[in-house]
Amino acid sequence: MPVDPNMTYPAYPGFPQIPQGADPEMYCNITLCPLVLGQVEYIPTLAGNALYAAIFGILLVAQLFFGIRYKTWGFMGGMLGGVLLELIGYIARIQLHDNPFKNNPFLM
Numbered sequence: 001m002p003v004d005p006n007m008t009y010p011a012y013p014g015f016p017q018i019p020q021g022a023d024p025e026m027y028c029n030i031t032l033c034p035l036v037l038g039q040v041e042y043i044p045t046l047a048g049n050a051l052y053a054a055i056f057g058i059l060l061v062a063q064l065f066f067g068i069r070y071k072t073w074g075f076m077g078g079m080l081g082g083v084l085l086e087l088i089g090y091i092a093r094i095q096l097h098d099n100p101f102k103n104n105p106f107l108m
Contacts, residue, residue, distance in 0.1 A: 028101040038100035044093040053090035059083050
């Protein structure tokens, strides 16, 4: 097949042609496109990411409790920010499990 210069990737047999600058989420899924076009080049595991999201959720509540109890406001603020960002990251990876071509899970 000839390669169209307006396409991001050459027209490989079996893969859809994706217009340049287009969102792969509109054209791709696991069965149609190679994982190179996705946000990550692998399929994130659901069980592992759910486990870590639960752990960081528990740590978030524990940090809030102990930060208020011992009145360590500055340390609590920094730790809550870090733990919250980790939790958001694992939730985004859970959303990528079914379709790694999505762009929205990592937008904050």
